[in-house]
Amino acid sequence: MTAKLHIQERQIVVPGQVLATGLEYLPSKGTYRHNDTIRANRIGLVQIDGKVIKTIPLAGRYLPKRGDTVVGRISDVLISGWRVDLHTMVDSVLSLKEATNEYIKRGEDLTRYFALDDWISCKITQVTSQNLVDVSMRGPGLFKLEGGTIIEVDSQKVPRIIGARGSMVRMLKKATDCNVVVGQNGVIWIKGEPDMEVIVIRSIRLIEQNSHLQGLTETIKEFLEDLTGNEVE
Amino acid sequence: MTKKEITRHDGRKWNETRTISAQAGVIPQADGSAVFTIGNSTAYAAVYGPQELHPRFMQNPKTGILRCHYNMLPFSGPGSRGRPGPNRRSQEISMVTQNALSPVVDLTDYPNSVVDVHIEFTQTDAGSRCAGICAAAIALADAGIVMKDLVSAVAVGHLDGTVVIDLDGEEEHFDGEVADIPIAIIPSTGEVTLLQMDGLTQPELIIEAIKRGREEIEVITKVQRDALLKKFSSEITGVQEAKTALKKILSEEKK
Known part of the structure; x- marks a missing residue:
């Protein structure tokens, strides 16, 4: 044979x-x-x-992986932590000591730190065989996401949105002066001037639509230059 | 026996199916979707998941499960409005559809979760469970579910002892001895995952009909694969549309 x-x-x-x-x-x-x-x-x-x-x-829902930076929504307040909705099949838990460096007294109202429907960027610290997930907010670039816009994309397309060593997302940030956090689970937070937020969203949708093709960075660069009027490196 | 020429009411040959077409990704909100048309039977399939499974007692800690919902829309029949919602017939077909698709999908990475497959029919003219299975297989692949192969299905049968492929509604109500045998097959292994029969027949006829059905399955598998490949075209699309739409929005805001 x-x-x-x-x-x-x-x-x-x-x-x-x-x-x-x-x-x-x-x-x-x-x-x-x-x-x-x-x-x-x-x-x-x-x-x-x-x-x-x-x-x-090319398609499929997000499967939680240890070490991934994700964007989630506080879906419930527990006795000593928060439940975070990561748009996967199971919710994850953010425990008190992983959430903040502040001293929190026993019995204190936890919504003072994170209330329901707040958005956070966090890191997955543990995934069990049954897909139970623990997240942490200790680390650089992990914070409460205040204001801005949340959009959802197909999680399989996140690598293209981030680009090689972050090139694509860096270009988006630079061209529009927006703050962008891309979660591996396909949830993206964008904060900047309203006009610029719209441009970022449309650019991300274009990347999502054409993610399987080569030469995307060039196309998006032209797209951004044309719309913002600024030269992109 | 099978080579005997018969005239079918719509002019088809004995081994000819009705016109088949398929398209993937027709429902943007779903994780995966497809439409599969054979003659006047049109099946829409939408896949959601893997997602959390409720009620909890159905959860399986070893693997995710597949859950199929088969439903004919009230106006999909021959003209009279059908009673909407689940009934004995649709429950049975949901179950056999689930059994036909389960052997190919692998959900061990998603314990305690479910993949929901919704199959709806806008019009039906026999062969609907086969059309539903074909549509669902495309939609599952479109949703990125791990599956060892697609599943293709077709109805075979005989009219007064002559084997025919893909009976339509009129042929099913043929005045004489008739059998309708829907079969679903995993193309790569040839395994049969659905085999039902309605009508009167002889053992030799069933064997002959299934043999002919296997040949036809190959054609259907190709239609399914092409539908999936077509969804991912090879050119960068939508740049110009997005540009003009955005420019319009931005200039309006400035005013």
Whole structure:
């Protein structure tokens, strides 16, 4: 049996599609072996690394991962902490000591710190096998999000919105002078001049719509330059 | 027996399906969606999830579950307004649809959660459970659910001993011996995940009909795959529209 590749790098594949035949190739994330074929098990872009084939997902809800920075909404106040809605299948818990450095007396009203429907940026510190999540607000860039606009995007498209080493989000911030926090769960907080907020939102929607294509940074750069009238580096 | 030429009322050959079309991503708010049309049967499927499962007693700590809802809209029938809402028939079809799709999806990464599949019909002319399964399979893939393959379904049967593919409403009410056998198949393995029968038949006819159905399934799988691939076109789109819309908003604000 000779090994044969049926697809090219960055090709879009659908579940069940044959990616390769022969035992020489190895299935990785988003693929599985069925007899002597390797098939895709979710819709995605193919990535070939030597003999290893994997797919990058193009759709799907957010699966919590340790170390991710996320944006969430305070959905409930507990006896010693808060429940945070991260737009996943289970809610996460922010405990008192992970929330603030201040000394909080026993029995104090916790809504003084975070009330219901407040938005926060936080970091996932623990995920159990049953997808129970703990979050923390200790760390740089984690704070209560006051004012601004919240939008939701497909969480699989967050890497494109952030860009390589943050290039895309840095460009958005610089061009519009907005403060932008992108959560890995696909929730994004934007604060700036109202006009500029609208431009950021539309840019993000464009990135989301065309996330599987190359040359997006250039297109968005032109888009921003045209609308803001400012030169973007 | 099967090669005997018969004339069907709409001029189709014995092994010809009605016109099939499919489109993915028709409901923006859903995580995944699709419309699948075969002849005059049109199925819309919307997938939501994985999301928290209520009621809690249904939660499974080992894996997420799939939950299907099959529903025909009141005006979808031959003309008279149907009674809306779930009934004995739709409950049964919801169950068999769920059983037909469950073998391909893998929700072990999402314990205690649910993937909801809503299937609605705007018009029906036989073969609706097959159309529903085809639409749901596209919608599940569109939602990014981990699944080893799509599921394709078609109705086969016979009219007075002649095997035919994809019976329509008129043929189902044929005055004579008739059988309607909806089948769903996982294309890569050939496993059958749905097999029902309504009518009168002989064992040889069933075997022959399923064999013909398997051939037709390949065509349907291709339609499903193409619908998914088409959703992700290869050009950057929407830049110009967004630009003009935004410029208009911004200039109006300045006034």
